[in-house]
Amino acid sequence: MNGGKTTGRKLIVEGLWHNNPVFKQVLGICSTLAVTNLVLNTVVMCVALMFTVSLSACTVSILRSFTPRNIRMMVETLIIGFYVIIVDVLLKAYWPEMSGNLGPYVGLIITNCIVMGRCEAYGNLNPPGRALLDGFFNALGYSFVLLIIATFRELLGMGTILGISMPYFGGPHWDKWIIMVMPPGAFFMLGIVVWVLRSIELRREREKK
Amino acid sequence: MIRKKSWFPVLYMFCVTALFSSIVIGFSRLTGERVEANQMLAFEKAVLSVLPGLYEEKLSRLEMHNRFVESVSEPDASSGEAYTLKEGGTIIAYAVPISGRGFWAPIRGVIGIKANGRTITGIAFYEQNETPGLGAEITRDTFRNQFRGKEISDSGEPINIRGPGATLGKSDVHAVTGATQTSSRVEKIINTALKKWRTEVAKNLRTGE
Numbered sequence: 001m002n003g004g005k006t007t008g009r010k011l012i013v014e015g016l017w018h019n020n021p022v023f024k025q026v027l028g029i030c031s032t033l034a035v036t037n038l039v040l041n042t043v044v045m046c047v048a049l050m051f052t053v054s055l056s057a058c059t060v061s062i063l064r065s066f067t068p069r070n071i072r073m074m075v076e077t078l079i080i081g082f083y084v085i086i087v088d089v090l091l092k093a094y095w096p097e098m099s100g101n102l103g104p105y106v107g108l109i110i111t112n113c114i115v116m117g118r119c120e121a122y123g124n125l126n127p128p129g130r131a132l133l134d135g136f137f138n139a140l141g142y143s144f145v146l147l148i149i150a151t152f153r154e155l156l157g158m159g160t161i162l163g164i165s166m167p168y169f170g171g172p173h174w175d176k177w178i179i180m181v182m183p184p185g186a187f188f189m190l191g192i193v194v195w196v197l198r199s200i201e202l203r204r205e206r207e208k209k
Numbered sequence: 210m211i212r213k214k215s216w217f218p219v220l221y222m223f224c225v226t227a228l229f230s231s232i233v234i235g236f237s238r239l240t241g242e243r244v245e246a247n248q249m250l251a252f253e254k255a256v257l258s259v260l261p262g263l264y265e266e267k268l269s270r271l272e273m274h275n276r277f278v279e280s281v282s283e284p285d286a287s288s289g290e291a292y293t294l295k296e297g298g299t300i301i302a303y304a305v306p307i308s309g310r311g312f313w314a315p316i317r318g319v320i321g322i323k324a325n326g327r328t329i330t331g332i333a334f335y336e337q338n339e340t341p342g343l344g345a346e347i348t349r350d351t352f353r354n355q356f357r358g359k360e361i362s363d364s365g366e367p368i369n370i371r372g373p374g375a376t377l378g379k380s381d382v383h384a385v386t387g388a389t390q391t392s393s394r395v396e397k398i399i400n401t402a403l404k405k406w407r408t409e410v411a412k413n414l415r416t417g418e
Contacts, residue, residue, distance in 0.1 A: 037340075037341055038341050038342050041341055063225070066212075066221065067221065068217060068218040071218045071221070071222055074222060075221075075222065075225055078225060078226060078229055082229040082232070082233060085233050085236075085237075086233070086236060089233075089236060089237050089240050089244075090240070092240070092244045092247070093240035093243040093244050093247065094243075096244075096247040096248075096251065100336075100337075100338065101341055103313075103314075103338050154342070157342065158342050176386075176387075178343070178386070178387035181340070181341075181342040181343060182340070182343070182387075
């Protein structure tokens with residue numbers, strides 16, 4: 001069972017860093033741009049994505065020995081859609097304000113390439129437990145990049161974090177950069193974050209050699 | 210082997226779809242009532258919050274609904290299709306529904322007006338999908354509280370939304386910084402509804418005499 005442990009750790013490192021969905025695979029960028037203007041919205045979106053990716057990959061993995069190869073993508077889309085609708089309905093019923101805030105973006109998780117990517121690349125070929133872990137840590141890797149972006153956008157654009165006014169940035173001396181909470185701000189931040197994270201990775205690789 | 214048959218993928222897809230769809234249908238049936246109740250409650254909460262002396266933060270969902278049913282009278286022709294708050298048969302305040310196009314999606318709300326038909330007692334939006342952190346600030350107290358005590362003007366537009374920093378008259382409020390589109394649309398929504406309501410109430414008063 002020693003082997004299982006190392007694969008577990010490898011999954012974590014791969015999902016969070018070496019194969020990070022946002023800055024390495026560059027997947028799911030559309031939602032990265034759309035929901036990161038307030039930290040709270042981002043957190044909810046990330047939780048929804050973690051739920052969808054891990055369970056979809058797990059379900060795909062359970063069905064993998066029965067699913068005919070030629071229709072596997074249809075089945076995957078169906079499974080992803082199933083989990084996304086569940087999340088959407090749950091939000092509508094129990095957190096209507098948040099459902100309103102996120103608008104159509106919850107439904108659009110279906111089209112988030114990370115979900116499909118993990119089902120295809122991992123869930124299809126590996127046992128359910130590992131698929132669940134892989135999905136979860138990929139979603140976590142996505143989440144941490146999104147949270148970095150969201151924190152900077154909300155802080156610079158609104159002077160708050162999670163709606164709480166921050167010292168200096170919330171005060172009169174900070175002229176709020178409104179553009180940060182608008183769509184262009186997302187492009188700037190995403191570009192900068194990918195640049196910084198990739199530079200760190202590059203330096204580490206060079207040091208290894 | 211059944212899996213080698215050419216019709217197996219069709220049968221498989223059919224079964225998987227049937228399975229997942231029935232779960233989703235069952236699930237949305239279970240929560241459907243709650244989703245509808247949420248929408249109704251959002252409206253009732255908005256009405257209560259714009260009428261004087263009805264809204265309390267700590268009310269539970271059921272108490273809120275009960276209070277609405279007890280105190281608010283349904284709209285009729287004599288109130289110009291506005292919900293009313295009555296005391297001993299005489300109207301103390303009106304709650305005029307307002308709606309129109311926002312920047313991204315329809316905006317719906319309620320505006321509260323005293324029996325004199327001039328003084329505003331409050332404003333609330335129960336449906337909007339404006340940019341989080343910008344246009345969506347119209348639902349915040351900082352924007353809404355400005356309206357309380359303002360007088361609807363007889364000449365020109367009933368209410369004016371002025372740019373940030375402008376000096377305000379007794380029927381003026383400040384716009385949301387960085388949300389010019391939302392602000393001007395909200396101004397239009399409010400004014401269209403108020404003008405229409407005023408002519409209807411005036412018409413009914415005249416025919417009533």
